[in-house]
Amino acid sequence: MADKVVPQFAYRSNAGITIKSGPPEYKTAEESAEQLRAFQYSPDGSYLAWILQDSIRILEASTNKQVQELPVKNVIEIEFSPRGTFLSTWERLVKTPDSETNPHKNLTIWKTATGEKLTGFTQKNQSGWNVDWTEDESSCARLVSNEVQFYDSKNFAKGISSRLKSDGVTDFSLSPGRRPTVCVFIPEKKGQPAAVRLFDITNLGVPLAHKSFYRADSVQFHWNKLGTNVLVFTHTDVDKTGQSYYGETALYYLSITGNYDCRVELDKPGPIHDLAWSPNSKEFIVVYGTMPSKATLFDHRANPVYEFGNAARNTVRFSPQGRLLYIAGFGNLAGDLDVWDRKTFKKLVTIPASNSSLCEWCPDSRHIMTAILYKRLKVDNGVRIWHYTGSLVHQVDAKEMYEVAWRPAKADLWPELRSLSPPPQHVATVQAPAKPAGVYRPPGARGSAPAFSLRDPAPEAASSSSSNRIPGQVAPDAAISKAALKNKKKREAKKGQGSDDSIPQSSSPAPASPVPSANGASPVGPDVDKKIKNLTKKLKQIADIKAKIAAGEKLELTQMKKVEGEAELRKELEALQIS
Incomplete structure (x- = not known):
């Protein structure tokens, strides 16, 4: 059965919604031209709603047959429960004349299969709008003022089944796994430290674990797959130490058994960019520090196990089976994506995925999806599917791409990745369109011949005189702009003021004779000393560039030219030192 399972993904563009199955075929299963606001798969992959x-x-995701159509207008957000049994919807809160006695219930929970409306709540904020479910869907919870309210999913009409009251609580999270646990966060107040507490939802009176700390305005909860441990990522709006404009971050580790908790010690200053649990629930990776950031693997006791080195990266994800992982740099970074083998700690490939808005592992643990979405970038929208060896196996281009997602599926539906395989042969590798790298030119200079370029001109486009020009040499007057020519003449005229035209001017001044010192030796003049300092500085820059080459970083043309001139610089420095 595993060999017949084919991954599926859907994307929403200006043409509507498209559902594709693959690899290897990547056939379009359905296309709709209707105007859609959003879509979402259920976490178990059984339903697709838009x-x-x-x-x-x-719709039923496996057959694309319609199951229900809920007659509700102006919905902005939707979200399924873990097994797809329930669907939550949220619309903007509307005030009516009788809002005090009959408030608008803009958060609604529906039965997916029947379309039955089960219950509704008033939820003002769009952030954190939905209820949180246990993994077995037996109960759900929502946050109100100073308490977390729990509901029995089999009998919503009964109302609140239990409450967790805690003064000042601002956030909470339910764990996955067989033992449902709730984690609550109480921020600092009147000199008291912030706190995180863990409770068993069947016994909300006594906490399972408790951790206090300062400098935390908000938190994110990251549970492992089994729900036995949680990483609490804290953040402050202002960094009082002045080291970061974006606030201060920290990471804390807690166990639901209450026998172990600690702060995760990070040995490089700077913010925490991202973290991810392994599917085995026994280890996690943190990307942290000033750029180039550092990535470290920690074990189930938050002890460092392996360091992946420094690079311009801010994102990390394990594959669903846990054998592979990628560490990437998106946002304002270049977009390079490093694929690593967790078993051998070997970097397999670096995939160029610049400007990507989204990056996700395929459920088969063998493919990676990257996408450029319209919300972040108005051009080059589309989807790219990569094999983990770096081959681009499929691509979809669109004028406007709004969202894209894999259909969720269990990782054990595919054979375990026991050994690494070569790039797939049954799919023709798609080459990304080559686009010339342009140079920014101000509006006034557009439409005319450029006066300069960041790259060497192509051989066929260069003239006979310019093709042999030494890099860095000044262009002749005919090749520069009128303004540059005018400034050049001014500099030459100013340089020639005060000189006698009858005396021929040497192209370079004659060296001054050194004044003998008291011991008979000739001291080094200030000009020679300055040259030695400049040459030493240039050689140090070349050493830094060589270190980057050894680390596999991409270099600019000017940097390569500096390395080529190292021998001449050393010869000149040696001559000056001897003199």
């Missing part, structure tokens, strides 16, 4: 202006359509 938002229309006047309704919500729910």
Whole structure:
């Protein structure tokens, strides 16, 4: 059965929603030209729902047959429960004349299979709008003022089944796994430290674990797959030490058994960019520090196990089976994506994925999806599917790409990745379109011949005189702009003022005779000393560039020219030192 399972993904563009299955075929299963607001798969991959202006359509993901259409208007957010049994919807809160006695219940929970409306709540903020579910869907919880309220999913009409009251609580999270646990966060108040507490939802009176700390305004909870441990990522709006404009971050580790908790010690200053648990729930990776950032693997006791080195990276994800992982740099970084083998700690390939808005592992643990979405970039929108060896196996280009997602599936539906395989042979490798790298030119200079370039001209486009020009040599007057020529003449005229035209001017001044010292030796003049300092500085820059080459970084043309001139610089420095 495993060899017949084919991954599936869907994307929403200006043409509607498209569902594709692959690899290897990547055939279009369905295409709709309707105007959609958003879509979402259920976490178990059984349903696909999308938002229309006047309704919500729910399909069976395996057959693309419609299951239900909920007649609800102006919905902005939707989200399934873990097994897809329930669907939550959120719309903007509307005030009516009788809002005090009959408030608008803009958060609604529906039964997916029947379309039955089960219950509704009033939820003002869009951030954190939905209820949180246990993995078995037996109960759900929502946060109100100073308490977390729990509901029995089999009997919403009963109302609140239990409450966890805690003064000042601002955030909470339910764990996955067989033992449902709730983690709550209480920020600092009146000199008291912030705190995180863990409770068993069947016994909310006594906490399982407790951790106090300062400098935390908000938190993110990262549970491992089994729900036995949680990483609490804390953040402050202002860094009082002045080291970071974006605030201060820290990471704390807690166990639901209450026998171990600690702060995860990071040995490089700077913010925490990202973290990820391994699917085995026994280890995790943190990307942290000033750029180039550092990536470190920690064990189940938060002890460092392996360091992946320094690079311009801010994202990390394990593959669903846990054998592979990628460490990437998105946002304002170049977009390079390093694929690593966790078993051998060997970097397999670096995939260029610049400007990507999204990057996700395929459920088969063999492919990676990157996408450029319209919300971040208005050009070059599309989807790229990469094999973990770096081969681009499929691509979809669109004028406007709004969102894209894999259909969730269990990782054990595919054979375990026991050994690394070569790039797939059954799919023709798609080459990314080669685009010339342009140079920014101000509006006033557009439409005319450029006066300069960051790259060497192509041989066929260069003239006979310019093709042999030494890099860095000044262009002749005919090749520079009028303004540059005018400035050049001014400099020459100013340089020639005060000189006698009858006396021929040497191209370089004659060296001054050194004044003998008291011991008969000739001291080094200030000009020679300055030259030695400049040459030493240039050789140090070349050493830094060589270190970057050894680390496998990409270099600019000017940097390569500096390395080529190292021998001449050393010869000149040696001559000056002898003199």
